[in-house]
Each structure stands twice: as structure tokens, then as C-alpha cells.
Amino acid sequence: MAVIMDGIALRNRILNELKIRVDKISQKPKLVAVLVGNDPASQIYVRNKEKFAEIAGIETDVIRMPETSSTNDVISIIEKLNDDKSVNAILVQLPLPKHIDTKTVLNTVSETKDVDGFTDTNICKMFGSGNNYIIPCTPRGILEILDEYKIDVAGKNAVIIGRSDIVGKPTAMMLLQRNATVTICHSKTQNLSEYTRNADIIVAATGKIKITGDIIKPGCVLLDVGMQRDENGKLHGDCDFESCEKIAGYITPTPGGIGPMTIAGLMENVIDITEKNM
Secondary structure, eight states: OOEEOOHHHHHHHHHHHHHHHHHTOSSOOEEEEEEESOOHHHHHHHHHHHHHHHHHTOEEEEEEEOTTOOHHHHHHHHHHHHHOTTOOEEEEOSSOOTTSOHHHHHHHSOGGGBTTOOSHHHHHHHTSSOOOSOOOHHHHHHHHHHHHTTOOOTTOEEEEEOOOTTTHHHHHHHHHHTTOEEEEEOTTOSSHHHHHTTOSEEEEOOSSOOBOGGGSOTTOEEEEOOOEEOTTOOEEOSBOHHHHHTTOSEEOOTTTSHHHHHHHHHHHHHHHHHHHTO
16 A cells, blocks of 8 residues: 655645744745636635645735736736735736736746746746746645655656646656656657556646556556546545555545645745745
8 A cells, every 4th residue: 555645744844844934034925816707716725825824924915806807907916016025926826717818927927026936937947957946836845745755756767647837847847857757748648558657756737637556557656736526526636546545655645635735835935035035
């Protein structure tokens, strides 16, 4: 049976450690989230971020904008936040309504306040040779839970299932920088099981492809980023936990695995940005 990687316990410890760092900062860090529309999941995510920011000692504010807001409306708000010296970090809650140009909005966020690491400038830095960039929150959480369980990725075969700019691509780059041999698979990949059966580490992050125990390597590390609800409203990830737990060496549950670590990564980014720009 696999070791279940506890993201909740690690998140809580990180938040307590962040509180100690915050106490040493002269000005309390401030995170502002921009929430456009009434998407129920986004509403929950933002409330959770407010809740855990308070634990870490981070001040939060949420700017709620109507569904009918235009791209220019959102840009105008972000530009004001960029100029507001009391604001240390800016978060644009995704997804935005379909009529809004998401890429343009994200690139309006100041590089120095880009808490999610989604601006083109930050992404380019990530794929460069330096280390002066903000790691997106979920990839940061993935790295930290690997470190917590002392899993060395150097020389290992890592398969990333999903090619999003938010999770798949940056996670692949982070693992590559740690000397893993990385393969990116996705919804168009043929014979996916040929890759997963040879993978020492699997990051499942599509929300569509289901990973089962019969297509993974015994003893592998399985990091489940997916999050969706079934017809009964039960939350689950991209992996069939019951079958995969019997085969994997380590596995993250859903809920309780990568989700809490994404929150931890966000709060760490807020403090990092604040300290850097003091």
C-alpha cells in the first residue's frame, strides 16, 4: 500500500512558519484578489484563500466585479492595484468570463506583484537560466510535498499528464531543473499507458484522463492535481485512488493532497514578494 502524502498537515505547518516571518515584517503583507462574475467554484476558492491568508497573518481584500465587466474594466482595476503601494500581491481568480481576454488581463499585473507567476515576463524567466522568478502556486506545492517526503527526482522518469500554462508546463520545467527526465503527455497522447508504466513520478493534471492502478509502475510517486465532482457531488481527482493506492509507493489524496499545497504555495509567494520588495 502506498504512503498517503498529507498535504493538509504540511500546509498547516507552512502557514505557521509564515506567520513567524510576517511578524518580522514592518508592514503587514496585503494580497488583493480580483474576482469577476459569480462562478460558484471561484467563490469558494477565494473564500478559502482569505481564510488561510488570515492564519498566515496576511491581509486580504477581494474586489468583486460583475459578470458583464469588460476586459478594459478589469485592466483598469489591476492598473490601480499596480500603483497602490499598500498592495504587495495581486491575484486574478481564474477562470474569467469567456468574453474577457484572460492573457491580456494577466499580463497587466505588475511583474513585482504577480503572485501566481502567470505573466509572460515571469514565465520567460522560468524557462531561462536564472532563478529570479515566481514559481506558480501548484508547481511550488508539488515540489514542496516531494521535499517533505524526501523524494529525490534526479535521474527519475517523470511523466506530466497535462500541458497547461498553470500546472503542466511549469511543473515539467521545475522537475527538469532538478534533473528529472521529463515527458509531457496530454489528451492527444497515443498509448498513454506506455509512458505511465515506465514513470517513477506521475503528475496527473488534466481533469479528464483517469489514471488507474493497472497502468502505473509499482512503487511510483503519484501526484494528483485533478479536481472535479462526480454525479453524487463527491470530490475526486484524476486518479482512481483505490486501485492506484495498492500499486504506487506514494500518492496524494483528493481532497487533502495538492489542493492544500497550492494554498501554501500562494501564501509563500505573497511573503516572498513582500520581503523582496521591502
